[in-house]
Amino acid sequence: xxxxxxxxxxxxxxxxxxxxxxxxxxxxxxxxxxxxxxxxxxxxxxxxxxxxxxxxxxxxxxxxxxxxxxxxxxx
Amino acid sequence: xxxxxxxxxxxxxxxxxxxxxxxxxxxxxxxxxxxxxxxxxxxxxxxxxxxxxxxxxxxxxxxxxxxxxxxxxxxxxxxxxxxxxxxxxxxxxxxxxxxxxxxxxxxxxxxxxxxxxxxxxxxxxxxxxxxxxxxxxxxxxxxxxxxxxxxxxxxxxxxxxxxxxxxxxxxxxxxxxxxxxxxxxxxxxxxxxxxxxxxxxxxxxxxxxxxxxxxxxxxxxxxxxxxxxxxxxxxxxxxxxx
Numbered sequence: 097x098x099x100x101x102x103x104x105x106x107x108x109x110x111x112x113x114x115x116x117x118x119x120x121x122x123x124x125x126x127x128x129x130x131x132x133x134x135x136x137x138x139x140x141x142x143x144x145x146x147x148x149x150x151x152x153x154x155x156x157x158x159x160x161x162x163x164x165x166x167x168x169x170x171x
Numbered sequence: 172x173x174x175x176x177x178x179x180x181x182x183x184x185x186x187x188x189x190x191x192x193x194x195x196x197x198x199x200x201x202x203x204x205x206x207x208x209x210x211x212x213x214x215x216x217x218x219x220x221x222x223x224x225x226x227x228x229x230x231x232x233x234x235x236x237x238x239x240x241x242x243x244x245x246x247x248x249x250x251x252x253x254x255x256x257x258x259x260x261x262x263x264x265x266x267x268x269x270x271x272x273x274x275x276x277x278x279x280x281x282x283x284x285x286x287x288x289x290x291x292x293x294x295x296x297x298x299x300x301x302x303x304x305x306x307x308x309x310x311x312x313x314x315x316x317x318x319x320x321x322x323x324x325x326x327x328x329x330x331x332x333x334x335x336x337x338x339x340x341x342x343x344x345x346x347x348x349x350x351x352x353x354x355x356x357x358x359x360x361x362x363x364x365x366x367x368x369x370x371x372x373x374x375x376x377x378x379x380x381x382x383x384x385x386x387x388x389x390x391x392x393x394x395x396x397x398x399x400x401x402x403x404x405x406x407x408x409x410x411x412x413x
Contacts, residue, residue, distance in 0.1 A: 098352075106271030107290035109409040112364035116265035117172050125173040126258045129180075140244045140251075146312035157231035161203055162244020165195050165386050167288070167297035
């Protein structure tokens, strides 16, 4: 039978008796998570490039290689 | 539940970023060095003794850029996309389809790679140092983010279309319909965005190609590791909360 198993054979696991996580439970964490992610992504992608919160070029130069490799416009 | 998934998403993103950094350091950094060497030699040719630009002080050394700088950028990026990824997973689990957590995580990672990386990069590919004019960085950044937004919205709309079409077409054909709708939108809408053509004429074509391939490779390592790693973590969370 092993040779006839589906490619993806991990089973669906119910969430506390239901089939999905309620949106009301996700929402506050989504707000928090997106806020945090936006701050992180801003410093990697844009600070001291297209816009600047801090003067100078230090942040830009420090994350320089990552910015190029992750595909963000750099200079 | 969402809280546990969110932290694990960020952790999986950080681990994936470590692997991606290893890849980038090994395969991409030698190319970045070559591009910077090209940049400096063309600066010198332009300046012709006027040393103001050539002797621009180095704020961060190349070693730092390749080491801590690259690692920091990748870890922040990994934690951010890992967190967002886990939230999409939390919403999609049991809603997108009744499939196992590891399958869903891998599937979502593949879709995210297409929507966030591949499609935007076809319009605005990643560029090495020396490519791209300084004056246009604001326009290029805005256009690139607009491209990511278009692609993401198209992916969400395609997913909605697929869900709507399942009763009428069946799951397989509904998936095809969603994919076709996505491709149609991302082929046509970006025509309205500016085209950017700023590769210096003398820049080596091979170097440009190699840089872009390794940039894709870096993202592929990141998203594959995130999809697989987060899937395993999410499975454990779901099993203990069963």
